[in-house]
Amino acid sequence: SSDKNSDTSKSDSDISTIKNGVLKIGMEHSYPPLEYLDEDGTTLIGFDVELGKAIADKLGLEAEFINNAFDTIGEALNRDEFDVAISAISITDARKESHIMSKAYIENKISLVTAKDKGINSPDDLKGKKVAVQRGTTADIYMTELAEKNSEYKDSDIARYDSVMNCFEEIKNGRADAVMVDIVVANYYIGEDKDSFTISWQSEEPEPFGFQLKKGNEALLEKLEKVVDELYADGTVETIAKKYFGEDAEIAAER
Amino acid sequence: MSEFWQAISVNFDKIVNWIPVLLKSTGTTLLLTLCSVSAGLVVSVFLALGKMSKLKILSKLCSAYIFFFRGTPLLMQLFVVYYGLPYMGITIDSKFFAAFLAYAMNSSAYLAEIIRAAIQSIDKGQLEAAKSLGMSYPMAMRLIIIPQSIRRLIPPIGNEFIMIVKDTALVSSIALVELSGKTKDIMIASSSPLVFVPALAIYLLITGVFTFILNRLEKRFSVYE
Amino acid sequence: MSEFWQAISVNFDKIVNWIPVLLKSTGTTLLLTLCSVSAGLVVSVFLALGKMSKLKILSKLCSAYIFFFRGTPLLMQLFVVYYGLPYMGITIDSKFFAAFLAYAMNSSAYLAEIIRAAIQSIDKGQLEAAKSLGMSYPMAMRLIIIPQSIRRLIPPIGNEFIMIVKDTALVSSIALVELSGKTKDIMIASSSPLVFVPALAIYLLITGVFTFILNRLEKRFSVYE
Amino acid sequence: MENTKAPMIQTVNVCKNFGSLEVLKNVSLTVEQGEVVCIIGPSGSGKSTYLRSLNHLEKITSGKIYIEGTLLDDREHGVNKVKLPKEEKNQLLLKMGMVFQRFHLFPHKTVLDNVTIAPINVKKIPKSQAEQIARDLIKRVGLSEKVDVYPSKLSGGQQQRVAIARALAMQPEIMLFDEPTSALDPELVGEVLAVMKQLAKDGMTMFVVTHEMSFAREVADKVVFMYEGEVAEIGTPTEIFDNPKHEKLKQFLNKID
Amino acid sequence: MENTKAPMIQTVNVCKNFGSLEVLKNVSLTVEQGEVVCIIGPSGSGKSTYLRSLNHLEKITSGKIYIEGTLLDDREHGVNKVKLPKEEKNQLLLKMGMVFQRFHLFPHKTVLDNVTIAPINVKKIPKSQAEQIARDLIKRVGLSEKVDVYPSKLSGGQQQRVAIARALAMQPEIMLFDEPTSALDPELVGEVLAVMKQLAKDGMTMFVVTHEMSFAREVADKVVFMYEGEVAEIGTPTEIFDNPKHEKLKQFLNKID
């Protein structure tokens, strides 16, 4: 452990934002299976969480997770509330413009979850149907643009919730016809309910997740990229992915 | 501050374009408020009389209802009605109706206390005079006490109305679109908080106009004072 | 209903385990309330005196502040502080502090009106008596009017406190974890709304205990009546 | 003839406690039909409480109350042993009209409505007939030109005269007055007393708590001095005012001067 | 000697409007040092307004007010043409003590504190000295045993006596009384009037609005009858009560009887 200590002091000098050997990771902790609380209501778990811990470990740092509303993660980064955001953040052009986005750390697409008997097989079938999305996610943006471009979709049919969990509640109790959501999340929620619900569509465009950092923090980015490559190489990523996404999930990002 | 004004003038067209969108969602805000305060008012009369009743069980029940709805956050009440009830086999399909239900129950509790206070603020001598003229308690209530309370009810009921107008902001959490939810959507879409400016203005307009009407009504009802 | 009780008894252990977690987050709820009502109280005294001032500009300014914060939803005020201020170059680092700021400003407006009403409810004869004894307006305020208003202030300030306890539920929208936010988290984690039961009970406990203390205090302060 | 009639009001050993405070102690009094009885006494001696007990605005703790010979109350420990049918009890209570110190007119009703509201709703008298009676009574108290005015537009003396008309509209057989002039400005006292004197002259039975000694002297058949919840002295006005026996009565009259 | 002194209070053509309502119309009056002046008149005639104008509880619309020969107000259209330094103005106002109809004791202060609060805070008299003076005054109004009691525990008459002591504690040269006994139960009136009579006997200059004709007759040097905002008649008690000239005064005295 003396080894670890020397590592820590080194990284302190390397990256200005990191203090006292703690890597601060921002996330909104209500997004299973990537970051969420265990049933006891206190233990933070999920893919991003374990990945974050593994990364910190490799860097010889302690991981600290900071809860932040998803739609203000960018702002919080800019004011140094945490060093990096690992929160199922899709790599978009807008984000690349305002922040540093890392290479993809896992693959993802947006998808449509429906009850089996709904007969919805693509966004084309959504006309006049109620779609639930989480406010501010890429799914929200996708649906909003669809409604803007195509008058057959009504904006009023898009129901925007604060939490993705609410979206799934809605298709379970029948108040919504479909949920548009990241596929990794969709898989998790369908889980046991494979008989009633199905992923009826997924986007062609991949929408991988990346780490988001404040502009100018390239030093940390470089370290993170390197560590993720190592974690891919030693199988850690795969182990965590299997734990949270199931045995047959294909999430490996092209790196 | 100057940055702020600059931002406004640069984005003036954008802001103007948002206004009709915001106003449309204001319709929901007002409709929800109107429906729930009206329904709450009807229920509250029974709650108030029930709480003042000499029948212990009735009085206790009404007190408990009032205590519960005044003692817990409206947001949670909304959640229980919308997300909780389905687990008990009751699924309310319409978001509007679910919100209406939660808000009506909530405001009925507040209004019941308002009505009770107004009735109790009427000089005891009025009831005694009515009694000494042979009126029964219900008759005295109907002819003497309640008509006199009405004027005193206007200000607090108006306040409750304004409260609910503002509290409708919470229904965005069940994805019912009204003024606040729409504002948030626009903020996210435009990645700028400028939309708050017209949104806050609309809220101020509603509360301002309503306060004005209230004052008028109050004067109207006080002819005999 | 029976389903409900069954669900509770089956999950009784779970519910019991949630309680300490919920209580921990209740700390934030109470701390936020306490801080913002206290700060709000300090500001509100100046606002109230300002609004009653004969200095037109001061009075208008205070009125406008009060009108704004009473006329718009607290949720939006919270959003403006949390999301909006950074765009104006003012960045608040701590979520708690942002919430505190919004809540303190909001409650200062409500408290100012409460204080004004209490002061104005003191019999005009008190001020006249003080004047006829040679006291200046500030001295009369300090020695005669304000001490007498305090007893009348306790109930409405207590109410404001209870209001804010419940309104802290809104800060979950900026991911500041307090009782309501934690309840939501647990609901997500357990995919069941059962957690509402202990959460609502905690809210009722807080409001109940607080109402009780209030009544006590009120009696304490009315020794001279 | 007159003497064979039952007394209008008779009370036997009426006691009233507020918690541990004994406000009335064995008050036994009789008001004959057509009699004017005045009650005098210092503040807190129980005058109002006694009057209010008669028409059930207060519940007595023990004692008996007869109205025109009918037993209305026979109480012990607050429990009434007389079980009159509700209808009959109300009929007895309606024999008494009451006028309060602070008038208690209904502020949201005009003078006319104040006077007609009880006859129309309680006695179910047709509106037009009730209004006819009311107008006559309002004329009798000298306020014909104020019929359609709200009470807030009237002076205290005028309000009290309306209150008397309102009570009379129920055609009571006895009128109870609880310090009817002590909330009035001195120059308004006269007009109310004048109406009361006329009423007495017309033969109305009256039970009047008052501080107006000259009124009591002039109008009363009997004056009752209450002291600390007890009837300390009873007599004709001459006996009470010119030849008081009870020490406290002497002191009281001295203070009033 | 006495005559060469400036009058304690002198007003010249004092007018007061509330909006379009003319409440005082050219009221010119003088109160000499050591004199007791009583103001009588019907309700609404402006008696209170006049008294309150003297110590600036109301602002007059026009006219002049002199205190011990010093011009305090010289108003036209509500504007005071006299610009006294604030300190000097306060000194003049402190020469007047005021007693109100409804006492207005400070309910959150004990009797002693009610009497000491102004001397300590306004006159900056040391607490112990102020308390000594206060105890003497409280004794003078006969309430030594009530020193540490809150006003709510006192009868109306006792409260009014404390109010008198409170005003006296500022050592005023003239006492203004606005119907000091008309909120009192009749048997409590005497104790307050007794204190006032003693005060007069001790040589205090007094200006008293009152409905107590016997007091005015006994104590006043001069009686003023106000009617509709004007001084309708001035005279000695004998002139006013036994030989009234003004028609309205005659009517007024008749009503009061």
Ligand SMILES: Nc1ncnc2c1ncn2[C@@H]1O[C@H](COP(=O)(O)OP(=O)(O)OP(=O)(O)O)[C@@H](O)[C@H]1O
């Ligand atoms: N509701 C009540 N609860 C407790 N005590 C009461 C109540 N009403 C009256 N009392 C007390 O009963 C006593 C008698 O009161 P009551 O009003 O009958 O006196 P009174 O002779 O009419 O006096 P006053 O001349 O002041 O009207 C007083 O000590 C009073 O404080």
Ligand SMILES: Nc1ncnc2c1ncn2[C@@H]1O[C@H](COP(=O)(O)OP(=O)(O)OP(=O)(O)O)[C@@H](O)[C@H]1O
């Ligand atoms: N603040 C005010 N605003 C408007 N009118 C007022 C005000 N104060 C008094 N008045 C009016 O001025 C007139 C004189 O009032 P004032 O109180 O001086 O009469 P008063 O002679 O003292 O009568 P009372 O014997 O009833 O005390 C009344 O008509 C009254 O309504």
Ligand SMILES: [Mg+2]
């Ligand atoms: Mg009485």
Ligand SMILES: [Mg+2]
């Ligand atoms: Mg007056």
